[in-house]
Structure formats: C-alpha cells, structure tokens
Amino acid sequence: MIGIICALKIEVEGLKALMEEAVVTCKAGLEFVSGKIYDKDVVLLECGVGKVNAAVGTQVMIDLFKPDALINSGIAGSLSKHLTVGDIVISTDCVEHDINCTELGEPRGQIWFPNEKRIGIPADEALTKQLAECCQGLGSHVMTGRVATGDIFITYRMKREYIAFEFGALCCEMEGGAVGHVCYMNGVPFTILRSISDDFKFNKVENYEEFKELAADRAIKALKKIIKAY
Numbered sequence: 746m747i748g749i750i751c752a753l754k755i756e757v758e759g760l761k762a763l764m765e766e767a768v769v770t771c772k773a774g775l776e777f778v779s780g781k782i783y784d785k786d787v788v789l790l791e792c793g794v795g796k797v798n799a800a801v802g803t804q805v806m807i808d809l810f811k812p813d814a815l816i817n818s819g820i821a822g823s824l825s826k827h828l829t830v831g832d833i834v835i836s837t838d839c840v841e842h843d844i845n846c847t848e849l850g851e852p853r854g855q856i857w858f859p860n861e862k863r864i865g866i867p868a869d870e871a872l873t874k875q876l877a878e879c880c881q882g883l884g885s886h887v888m889t890g891r892v893a894t895g896d897i898f899i900t901y902r903m904k905r906e907y908i909a910f911e912f913g914a915l916c917c918e919m920e921g922g923a924v925g926h927v928c929y930m931n932g933v934p935f936t937i938l939r940s941i942s943d944d945f946k947f948n949k950v951e952n953y954e955e956f957k958e959l960a961a962d963r964a965i966k967a968l969k970k971i972i973k974a975y
Contacts (some may be wrong), residue, residue, distance in 0.1 A: 751819050778790075803927040814872055822942065897919075
C-alpha cells in the first residue's frame with residue numbers, strides 16, 4: 746500500500762475521485778480514505794496545514810494502515826531562480842528551517858532525537874528517482890533536492906533567500922519536513938513532491954492564490970503516474 750498525505754482539499758480531491766472500493770476511517774479528527782486506484786492499494790489523507798497536523802496524520806496513517814511507502818504532496822514556494830510556477834521539486838531530503846536552538850550553540854534546523862542529532866532527513870532514493878521519472882512529460886521543469894519546512898507562510902524574498910542560503914533548499918512549504926520526521930522515526934520510506942505555486946520573484950499572497958490550483962493539478966498528475974507505476 747502507498748500512502749499519500751496532502752495539506753489541502755485541492756491537492757487530494759483529484760485522487761479521491763479515482764478511488765474504487767473507498768472506505769473512510771476517522772481518527773484524531775482526520776478522515777483517511779483507503780481503497781484502490783488503478784488496482785493499487787492506496788490510502789489518502791487531507792491533513793490540514795502545518796507541521797503538527799502533518800505529523801499527527803502521518804503517525805496515525807502508519808499505525809492504522811502500515812503503508813509500504815509514503816508520499817507527501819502539494820504546493821510550495823520557490824527558493825530558486827531556476828524554479829517557477831508549475832515546476833516540480835522531488836525531495837532528496839528535508840529540513841525544518843524553523844527549529845532554532847542557536848542560543849545553545851546548536852546549528853539552526855537541528856532535530857534532537859533521543860539517540861542522535863541531525864538536520865537533514867533523507868528521503869528514499871528509489872522512491873524519489875521513480876517519482877522524478879513519473880514527473881517527466883508533464884510540461885514542467887523537474888528538479889530533485891532539499892525541501893525546507895516550517896510553520897511560516899513566507900512572502901518576503903529576503904527570508905526566502907536566507908533559507909535557500911542557510912539550508913541549500915529548493916522550495917519552502919509547511920508539512921513535508923514533519924512527514925519526513927515521523928517516517929524517519931518509524932523506518933517508513935518516504936519522499937516529498939512539491940509543485941511551485943509562487944516563484945522566487947513574485948511571492949505575494951495574491952500570486953499564491955492565483956496559481957495554487959495550477960500547481961496542485963500538476964502534482965495530482967504526477968501522483969497518478971506513480972500510482973500506476975508502483
């Protein structure tokens with residue numbers, strides 16, 4: 746079974762419409778929809794915006810459905826001049842840019858696990874490669890690299906430039922790092938697919954609202970392809 750977690754309704758509805766034998770399971774105020782898409786076992790979740798919602802949804806999905814792999818999909822803001830609206834980023838790893846214990850002498854973004862400290866959470870290489878291949882032919886520029894997550898909707902270019910410089914990330918969003926964090930702790934293969942809704946130059950809220958449906962549609966098309974190929 747493959748699990749797919751998205752923050753917003755527009756990011757997941759296109760897949761729900763394809764699902765056969767759908768079963769809705771409610772837990773922790775969330776609705777998990779499981780069934781078959783293209784004869785493949787799939788479970789879908791609209792988790793809501795932000796790291797805590799994403800983390801709760803990921804852990805519950807793992808506990809209830811035990812997916813073989815998990816994809817976090819949705820839209821993101823570009824941190825690179827090489828990525829514009831509708832382009833796609835597939836994660837090689839993810840970071841949580843809003844973790845800040847620098848006053849303790851720790852590097853920004855460092856996660857404290859019980860038995861280790863680390864900044865980047867590695868995505869599954871095979872799944873990342875397969876998903877990147879599935880994104881070819883969608884009319885989008887596709888890049889693989891680091892995804893930066895934080896509980897901040899970032900509009901200011903200077904803030905984006907700082908995150909890009911500090912972490913070497915290609916895009917910023919609000920859920921992927923939390924999904925990766927939980928998957929890492931549970932030993933579940935994961936990757937993150939992000940379609941750019943607002944680019945590096947024009948990053949006002951109005952741009953996000955204008956282009957989010959286009960970006961979400963590109964992500965859904967990529968997910969359909971990987972479900973077929975999985």
